[in-house]
Amino acid sequence: GESVGLHLPTLSVQEGDNSIINCAYSNSASDYFIWYKQESGKGPQFIIDIRSNMDKRQGQRVTVLLNKTVKHLSLQIAATQPGDSAVYFCAGEARSSSASKIIFGSGTRLSIRP
Amino acid sequence: EAQVTQNPRYLITVTGKKLTVTCSQNMNHEYMSWYRQDPGLGLRQIYYSMNVEVTDKGDVPEGYKVSRKEKRNFPLILESPSPNQTSLYFCASGNKGSQPQHFGDGTRLSIL
Numbered sequence: 001g002e003s004v005g006l007h008l009p010t011l012s013v014q015e016g017d018n019s020i021i022n023c024a025y026s027n028s029a030s031d032y033f034i035w036y037k038q039e040s041g042k043g044p045q046f047i048i049d050i051r052s053n054m055d056k057r058q059g060q061r062v063t064v065l066l067n068k069t070v071k072h073l074s075l076q077i078a079a080t081q082p083g084d085s086a087v088y089f090c091a092g093e094a095r096s097s098s099a100s101k102i103i104f105g106s107g108t109r110l111s112i113r114p
Numbered sequence: 115e116a117q118v119t120q121n122p123r124y125l126i127t128v129t130g131k132k133l134t135v136t137c138s139q140n141m142n143h144e145y146m147s148w149y150r151q152d153p154g155l156g157l158r159q160i161y162y163s164m165n166v167e168v169t170d171k172g173d174v175p176e177g178y179k180v181s182r183k184e185k186r187n188f189p190l191i192l193e194s195p196s197p198n199q200t201s202l203y204f205c206a207s208g209n210k211g212s213q214p215q216h217f218g219d220g221t222r223l224s225i226l
Binding site: 034042046 | 118147149154155156157158159162172173204206213214215216217218219220
């Protein structure tokens with residue numbers, strides 16, 4: 001069946017280093033992808049998105065890369081800080097005028113070493 | 115402040131006792147949805163609504179009902195809750211389509 005998954009359930013990085021969180025998807029019809037951050041006890045928060053007609057998008061300290069050939073996207077966080085500790089989800093959406101199919105990955109927990 | 119509000123935040127109840135989790139958004143969003151979050155499974159969509167009086171099943175709709183009588187509210191109804199519906203539930207809303215979404219802070223349901 002269709003799936004969106006993350007390569008690693010946990011990731012530990014040194015404070016100040018860059019973090020790379022990966023995600024793979026199976027549905028070729030997915031045309032919009034989003035990364036969410038979920039802190040403990042809270043709902044997911046939108047970080048950055050990318051449409052399938054792009055292969056890179058940058059935000060503040062974050063970059064998303066999309067490789068449609070291998071159905072893979074990644075989230076890069078520059079100069080990782082303690083406040084970046086959270087679970088990160090990717091989500092893929094295939095949308096028509098009348099329906100929306102959204103699939104979330106299971107999440108990667110990012111922890112920061114001082 | 116723009117927000118999605120869920121109530122209750124926590125509930126422990128027994129099998130078969132009907133319950134409703136309310137969800138309200140103050141952003142005039144057309145799109146609203148419900149998810150459940152279980153360890154190792156991520157977020158799975160239960161139901162969504164693309165506008166008032168328009169609702170559709172997500173990936174795991176069995177055992178749940180929803181209604182969308184007005185734009186701001188999207189309650190989740192469990193007519194006869196069972197222990198396998200013990201989970202963390204999130205309501206979300208979106209502007210101009212389904213993504214990106216604003217999520218509530220979650221409702222933790224325990225069905226005994």
